[in-house]
Amino acid sequence: MRVVVASGKGGTGKTLVAANLAAVVACLCDVVLVDCDVEEPNLHLFFPSEKKLLPVLADVPVFDTVRCDHCGECARTCQYGAIVVLSQKNLFFPEMCHGCGGCEIVCPQGAITMGKREVGRIEFSRPRAGLTLVSGVLNEREVAAPRVIREALRYAAGHPLVICDAPPGTACPLVETLEGADFCILVTEPTPFGLHDLSLAAGVAGVLGVPAGVVINRSIGEDEIIWRFCRSENIPVLWTIPFEKRIAELANEGKVLTDEIPEMKELFLRLFAEVRHRGEAGL
Amino acid sequence: MIICITSKGPKSTDPVEERFGRSPYFLFHDTEKGDFDPVTNKFADAAGGVGPRAAQVLIDRGAKVLITGNVGGNALSVIQAAGIEVFRYRDGGSVEDAFQKYQKGLLGKMA
Numbered sequence: 001m002r003v004v005v006a007s008g009k010g011g012t013g014k015t016l017v018a019a020n021l022a023a024v025v026a027c028l029c030d031v032v033l034v035d036c037d038v039e040e041p042n043l044h045l046f047f048p049s050e051k052k053l054l055p056v057l058a059d060v061p062v063f064d065t066v067r068c069d070h071c072g073e074c075a076r077t078c079q080y081g082a083i084v085v086l087s088q089k090n091l092f093f094p095e096m097c098h099g100c101g102g103c104e105i106v107c108p109q110g111a112i113t114m115g116k117r118e119v120g121r122i123e124f125s126r127p128r129a130g131l132t133l134v135s136g137v138l139n140e141r142e143v144a145a146p147r148v149i150r151e152a153l154r155y156a157a158g159h160p161l162v163i164c165d166a167p168p169g170t171a172c173p174l175v176e177t178l179e180g181a182d183f184c185i186l187v188t189e190p191t192p193f194g195l196h197d198l199s200l201a202a203g204v205a206g207v208l209g210v211p212a213g214v215v216i217n218r219s220i221g222e223d224e225i226i227w228r229f230c231r232s233e234n235i236p237v238l239w240t241i242p243f244e245k246r247i248a249e250l251a252n253e254g255k256v257l258t259d260e261i262p263e264m265k266e267l268f269l270r271l272f273a274e275v276r277h278r279g280e281a282g283l
Numbered sequence: 284m285i286i287c288i289t290s291k292g293p294k295s296t297d298p299v300e301e302r303f304g305r306s307p308y309f310l311f312h313d314t315e316k317g318d319f320d321p322v323t324n325k326f327a328d329a330a331g332g333v334g335p336r337a338a339q340v341l342i343d344r345g346a347k348v349l350i351t352g353n354v355g356g357n358a359l360s361v362i363q364a365a366g367i368e369v370f371r372y373r374d375g376g377s378v379e380d381a382f383q384k385y386q387k388g389l390l391g392k393m394a
Contacts, residue, residue, distance in 0.1 A: 084338060
């Protein structure tokens with residue numbers, strides 16, 4: 001089973017939920033925790049440990065300067081502005097290239113072949129018994145977040161239990177993370193911003209056919225705007241995390257709540273039981 | 284010689300657009316013909332990579348001078364490689380005003 005923790009809005013507590021869920025589940029069975037927020041991965045802050053690194057490579061065009069007659073077909077085809085053709089030479093901006101290979105296909109001279117270039121890395125660690133952490137890290141200035149996410153998920157593929165910390169937003173990186181998952185936990189906060197982005201993220205899960213449930217974080221007991229949305233969309237509210245200074249302090253110190261607060265361990269185990277039930281039943 | 288001025292509209296009386304890649308129009312002025320030929324920038328609303336693609340438009344039309352407010356890093360490296368001179372205009376006036384100030388040598392050159 002693969003569970004994705006998403007939110008739409010940033011800063012609602014995705015990583016907090018993913019880290020604690022993985023920590024309690026690791027006491028029961030083996031779990032792989034994947035940090036798919038490759039532009040700003042931060043799960044490792046909760047699980048400091050020695051890492052092994054593997055590079056993530058992306059396709060890039062290599063120009064044969066002898067064959068190239070500067071016709072400009074490649075530049076006209078490139079949707080990302082990565083190639084500019086001058087009368088005597090070509091300019092290529094590797095960090096703008098998405099590696100689609102369109103330039104290679106259209107080149108009438110056969111002057112383009114695809115080479116490789118490092119755009120990020122995958123970090124592996126085994127921070128505690130039962131828990132494997134796989135973090136995708138996109139290099140600065142790079143745009144190919146889905147490429148790195150795909151690679152991180154590939155290393156976790158086939159494992160019986162995978163928990164993914166999704167990137168914020170609802171664009172390609174979230175789609176890459178969420179597609180094919182068994183269940184999506186949507187972490188939100190009871191604010192108009194939280195609701196707005198929750199509705200967008202729930203929409204993505206709906207389009208991808210991934211069943212979803214909501215966790216309301218930082219609740220001060222006035223969560224009616226979230227409940228109203230969940231009722232109208234028929235999305236279950238799985239759990240409500242109270243707004244408590246102690247939780248914020250522990251998270252800021254990079255501590256795992258379920259290690260420090262015994263009651264939290266019980267609550268996260270209950271969340272996992274609910275998620276597993278719904279994920280397996282496709283609810 | 285062909286001079287390109289970034290513009291908010293298709294006429295030379297329209298205000299200069301200070302952004303290069305996202306300029307709605309490029310007005311190409313041929314100093315031999317004396318007219319302003321407007322070209323719609325189809326990359327103005329594109330998600331990314333607008334600078335180099337807009338620069339390619341200037342190259343394809345043989346511009347030797349660009350007058351605009353500012354040019355981003357990627358576009359600037361294209362423009363410099365193509366040997367196009369860039370002059371900064373940030374007075375908030377029309378394309379004609381920018382052109383006249385260029386002719387009088389009042390505009391600073393971008394390095």
